[in-house]
Amino acid sequence: MERSPGSCRILIAGTGGQGVITAAHLLADFFVQRGRKVVSGQLHGMAQRGGAVQATVMIDCGIGPQLSSGGADVVLGLEPVETARALPSISSKTTVFMNTAAVIPYLLSLQYVLGEKSAHYPSIEELQQAIRGATSRLVVLDATALAKRAGSIRTVNVVMLGCLFGSGLLGIAAEQFLDAFMRTAPPRLADVNRQAYLYGVESGESLAVSKEAQ
Amino acid sequence: MGTALAHEILQNSPGLTACLLGNLAIVRGALEAGVQLCTCYPGTPASEVGDTLGRIAADADIHFEYSINEKVAVEVAFGACLAGARTLSSMKHLGVNYAGDPLSTMPYVGVEGGMVIVSAGDPSAITSPNEQDQRHLSPSLFYPILDPATPQDALDMTRFGFELSEQTRLPVILRPTTRVCHTGGMVEFGSLPEKKREIAFEKDPSRYVPIPINARRMRQELIERYARAAELLSRSGFFPRTGEGKHGIVASGVGYAYASQAIHDLGIADRVSLLQIGGYPIPGRILDDFVRSVESILVVEELTPFVEERVTLAAFHADRRIPIYGKRSRHFPLAGEYDPDLVEDALRTYLGLAKRERPAVPVPDLPPRPPVLCPGCPHRTSFYYVRKIFGKQTVYCNDIGCYTLGYGEPLHSCDLLLCMGASISQATAIARVTGERTVAYLGDSTFFHSGLTPLANAVTNGDKVTVIVLNNYVTAMTGFQPSIAAQADAPSPPVGEGRRSAGLSIEQAARGLGVQEVFSVDQFDEESTVAALRQVKTGDGVNVVIFNSACVVHEKQLGVYRKRRQFAIDQEACTQCSLCIRMLGCPAIHVHEERFYIDENLCEGCGLCVRVCKQHAILR
Numbered sequence: 160m161e162r163s164p165g166s167c168r169i170l171i172a173g174t175g176g177q178g179v180i181t182a183a184h185l186l187a188d189f190f191v192q193r194g195r196k197v198v199s200g201q202l203h204g205m206a207q208r209g210g211a212v213q214a215t216v217m218i219d220c221g222i223g224p225q226l227s228s229g230g231a232d233v234v235l236g237l238e239p240v241e242t243a244r245a246l247p248s249i250s251s252k253t254t255v256f257m258n259t260a261a262v263i264p265y266l267l268s269l270q271y272v273l274g275e276k277s278a279h280y281p282s283i284e285e286l287q288q289a290i291r292g293a294t295s296r297l298v299v300l301d302a303t304a305l306a307k308r309a310g311s312i313r314t315v316n317v318v319m320l321g322c323l324f325g326s327g328l329l330g331i332a333a334e335q336f337l338d339a340f341m342r343t344a345p346p347r348l349a350d351v352n353r354q355a356y357l358y359g360v361e362s363g364e365s366l367a368v369s370k371e372a373q
Numbered sequence: 374m375g376t377a378l379a380h381e382i383l384q385n386s387p388g389l390t391a392c393l394l395g396n397l398a399i400v401r402g403a404l405e406a407g408v409q410l411c412t413c414y415p416g417t418p419a420s421e422v423g424d425t426l427g428r429i430a431a432d433a434d435i436h437f438e439y440s441i442n443e444k445v446a447v448e449v450a451f452g453a454c455l456a457g458a459r460t461l462s463s464m465k466h467l468g469v470n471y472a473g474d475p476l477s478t479m480p481y482v483g484v485e486g487g488m489v490i491v492s493a494g495d496p497s498a499i500t501s502p503n504e505q506d507q508r509h510l511s512p513s514l515f516y517p518i519l520d521p522a523t524p525q526d527a528l529d530m531t532r533f534g535f536e537l538s539e540q541t542r543l544p545v546i547l548r549p550t551t552r553v554c555h556t557g558g559m560v561e562f563g564s565l566p567e568k569k570r571e572i573a574f575e576k577d578p579s580r581y582v583p584i585p586i587n588a589r590r591m592r593q594e595l596i597e598r599y600a601r602a603a604e605l606l607s608r609s610g611f612f613p614r615t616g617e618g619k620h621g622i623v624a625s626g627v628g629y630a631y632a633s634q635a636i637h638d639l640g641i642a643d644r645v646s647l648l649q650i651g652g653y654p655i656p657g658r659i660l661d662d663f664v665r666s667v668e669s670i671l672v673v674e675e676l677t678p679f680v681e682e683r684v685t686l687a688a689f690h691a692d693r694r695i696p697i698y699g700k701r702s703r704h705f706p707l708a709g710e711y712d713p714d715l716v717e718d719a720l721r722t723y724l725g726l727a728k729r730e731r732p733a734v735p736v737p738d739l740p741p742r743p744p745v746l747c748p749g750c751p752h753r754t755s756f757y758y759v760r761k762i763f764g765k766q767t768v769y770c771n772d773i774g775c776y777t778l779g780y781g782e783p784l785h786s787c788d789l790l791l792c793m794g795a796s797i798s799q800a801t802a803i804a805r806v807t808g809e810r811t812v813a814y815l816g817d818s819t820f821f822h823s824g825l826t827p828l829a830n831a832v833t834n835g836d837k838v839t840v841i842v843l844n845n846y847v848t849a850m851t852g853f854q855p856s857i858a859a860q861a862d863a864p865s866p867p868v869g870e871g872r873r874s875a876g877l878s879i880e881q882a883a884r885g886l887g888v889q890e891v892f893s894v895d896q897f898d899e900e901s902t903v904a905a906l907r908q909v910k911t912g913d914g915v916n917v918v919i920f921n922s923a924c925v926v927h928e929k930q931l932g933v934y935r936k937r938r939q940f941a942i943d944q945e946a947c948t949q950c951s952l953c954i955r956m957l958g959c960p961a962i963h964v965h966e967e968r969f970y971i972d973e974n975l976c977e978g979c980g981l982c983v984r985v986c987k988q989h990a991i992l993r
């Protein structure tokens with residue numbers, strides 16, 4: 160498959176309320192300002208009501224609004240099951256960043272009380288293994304814990320973006336995104352967001368180091 | 374940006390490139406065309422068109438309204454264009470059905486100022502009850518229809534649509550689909566006009582009144598005007614052809630984006646000729662030239678084989694017996710939206726390329742995550758009490774809104790569903806033929822959209838129907854657009870302000886239509902709720918209960934929300950009877966290692982579970 164140099168297809172996956180679409184907007188704006196051509200797709204039927212949400216950010220890849228199977232270069236998984244749901248887009252060339260903190264689907268509790276005792280949330284190990292079956296490039300972090308430490312659970316998406324830039328995968332210095340981000344972030348939330356991003360960068364840097372050691 | 378502009382799409386900076394959502398590109402196109410009046414009824418995937426127009430209307434000097442329904446939206450926009458204004462009316466695909474009556478005669482009468490109707494399609498019915506193909510409106514009702522593949526197309530076509538409309542005097546439909554509406558793509562801004570059109574209504578009844586004698590003349594004129602649309606489309610630039618290969622590919626809508634992406638990725642540009650179909654009626658010349666220049670054709674289009682049939686006809690008329698592939702040949706499925714894999718596979722088959730190797734990655738069983746009523750949603754409380762009083766046997770007819778989520782486990786509050794407003798008609802019908810009282814559920818927006826007429830019909834017929842209006846003061850499902858339902862019905866203080874209109878009273882409307890028994894209550898008040906429901910259950914004929922409680926999510930957005938209380942489950946008292954989950958399905962309550970918990974971050978403190986728990990295990 161031909162790709163123009165520097166092109167990159169990013170898939171962001173999570174649940175309603177985790178800020179998937181916001182993260183996609185931030186990335187898209189950042190790359191557009193750097194003169195890149197971006198196409199960004201969203202799928203979010205009723206995101207508000209807690210459903211699964213995916214968004215793509217495709218940089219210098221043409222006009223197609225959707226990924227083909229195995230077509231993601233990067234997957235940012237804001238939630239473990241949602242990361243695994245992105246498997247059709249993952250190939251051996253994909254780097255996957257996965258938040259290990261689960262958002263348990265409410266349906267499981269309902270199925271449990273209705274007698275489907277086998278319905279369960281897969282273990283994180285199980286999910287990691289499934290993803291490793293497709294790619295060895297999997298980095299995991301507890302982004303939710305970092306977001307809480309930064310001051311708001313709502314910054315999971317920002318932690319994940321920090322991790323992506325911190326890993327050096329995109330070849331762009333982490334501060335560059337931070338500068339652009341801080342120019343648009345509402346002042347009230349600037350400190351929490353900066354802290355969340357920096358925690359993400361830190362874990363991205365250390366994860367990248369351990370990856371090289373592999 | 375740095376300027377005081379209300380929105381980036383208001384910038385007058387021709388040549389600027391930006392990444393815009395397809396729906397925003399449509400708005401930009403309308404601004405560049407100098408649109409003067411816009412109407413909309415919210416519906417996914419078109420909602421952001423109206424929402425954005427509403428936000429910028431004052432700055433852009435546009436008359437804007439969230440109309441009461443699509444029929445009115447189209448009629449208002451059409452009326453204004455007869456006075457010379459350029460107008461736009463936006464809705465989802467199904468909206469054109471509700472507006473079908475005016476739509477069918479508007480082309481006869483014809484416009485003065487240009488009119489563009491945005492009707493966003495939903496292949497695969499992602500957020501709709503069906504995936505109707507609006508392109509058939511072109512030949513049947515004489516509409517030029519523009520079919521964008523990308524946000525740039527959406528911008529250019531919207532702007533061009535106004536020209537096309539004025540030159541043919543036909544209203545024009547823009548038909549984007551979900552993947553265009555909700556895709557951000559690069560667009561280049563054109564300039565904003567310095568002057569808008571003059572407004573003046575000049576009386577000319579023979580021109581504007583389609584009584585039969587005029588209608589017959591208008592029908593004759595339509596033949597020429599519709600033909601002129603094809604001619605203008607042929608020079609529009611929306612039918613680009615790339616490549617000179619003998620394998621022809623004809624693609625429309627987002628199918629064109631997938632096809633051109635696949636041609637690039639497969640490196641087959643020298644073997645194919647790709648023709649985009651950017652609108653309808655497809656200019657005859659364009660198809661004729663194309664069928665003569667290739668040895669075979671693959672048609673890439675979602676929904677029905679609309680283009681495929683026209684390509685086949687064109688080949689027949691050109692006396693070209695070449696193979697034409699598409700849906701009929703099963704290169705593509707007849708139903709559902711396309712995706713890049715589907716299109717690439719079809720192209721490989723068509724060109725005789727090797728099948729794509731796809732390493733089979735086993736995907737583990739993953740728990741699904743369907744949408745669910747929010748924690749603290751007032752609809753859950755309404756469903757709970759109504760079922761408590763009316764029981765399992767009653768037939769519950771539901772309608773279009775968040776409350777459709779009353780479907781299935783555990784609320785069992787949706788036995789029938791059809792379209793906007795049908796809850797009341799269906800409840801009427803079931804009650805009349807079974808002799809049993811039925812319940813109709815619909816929201817405040819839907820009530821005024823299309824609930825008044827079936828309610829009047831039920832009153833006239835004396836049907837044994839209880840209509841429950843779930844008034845949450847907002848059109849929640851499509852993105853919290855304002856509802857015209859009044860605070861007048863609200864027993865509690867208003868839930869914020871700003872986007873709320875003066876408001877109409879549901880209660881007075883029901884009484885005005887002759888309903889004798891009307892209750893307006895807060896469903897979180899158990900006593901009055903149960904009393905009202907007991908009363909209507911044994912009442913005569915049609916009666917109405919209005920449940921007034923604001924949508925929690927909307928209250929949060931308005932910044933007027935305050936969490937009522939915080940509940941937790943006392944593990945000592947809880948017997949794991951599971952009633953709370955089995956009855957309510959509140960996502961804040963969950964089971965973990967056989968114990969029941971309330972997630973303090975999710976619980977809104979509505980207090981419903983407290984009433985359900987017989988062990989009194991749920992405490993503050």
Ligand code: SF4
Nearest residue numbers: 747750775849924925
């Ligand atoms: S958005 Fe509002 S009305 Fe819709 S489910 Fe949530 S709380 Fe209920």
Ligand code: SF4
Nearest residue numbers: 959976977979980982
């Ligand atoms: S009080 Fe009970 S039903 Fe209401 S939101 Fe909290 S957990 Fe859900």
